[in-house]
Amino acid sequence: MTKRDFFRILIKIFGLYSLILSIFTVIPQNISNVLFQFDIMMLLVILASTIISVGMFLVLLFKSDFIIDKLKLDKGFDDDKIIVGNLTNESILKLAFIIIGGFLIIDYLPAVLFDLINAFKTKSTFTSIEGNNVNYFDIVTGLVNILLGYLFITNYKSISQFLDKKQG
Secondary structure, X not given: OEHHHHHHHHHHHHHHHHHHHHHHHHHHHHHHHHHHOOOHHHHHHHHHHHHHHHHHHHHHHHOHHHHHHHHOOXXXXXXXXXXXXXXXXXXXXXXXXXXXXXXXXXXXXXXHHHHHHHHHHHHHHOOOOOOOOOOHHHHHHHHHHHHHHHHHHHXXXXXXXXXXXXXX
């Protein structure tokens, strides 16, 4: 594997992670803002942030060679090859899905647990934790992200094989 291939894979993994975060974090949070207080300016901000997120994903996924050339990421190394042993594209994708799934679970589990405790407290005592209102939309979004992270971790082999077949 060359340094260029390594940076190409790294940029594409980051692009995939940014797409997952924008689909399951940025868009749902902005939709909940529009639902609670509709404003044309807020709608334009949501549209712009969605277009920027999707545009960043597309650039990272399809223009990784351009990014490597402009930032000169593959220059200045003593050797052009990276010795990785038996590490293939599929094994790198497997590792990426395990890491992304772990990040999704780690990022959302504490917030979902806090929101569930707050919702339970509100239902049982009719008062929420001071300064925190119950937002069921955030609970559902967090649960979806945790489920997606779990599915990434448990199905990383089949997902990486599917994506590796699409590349080749």
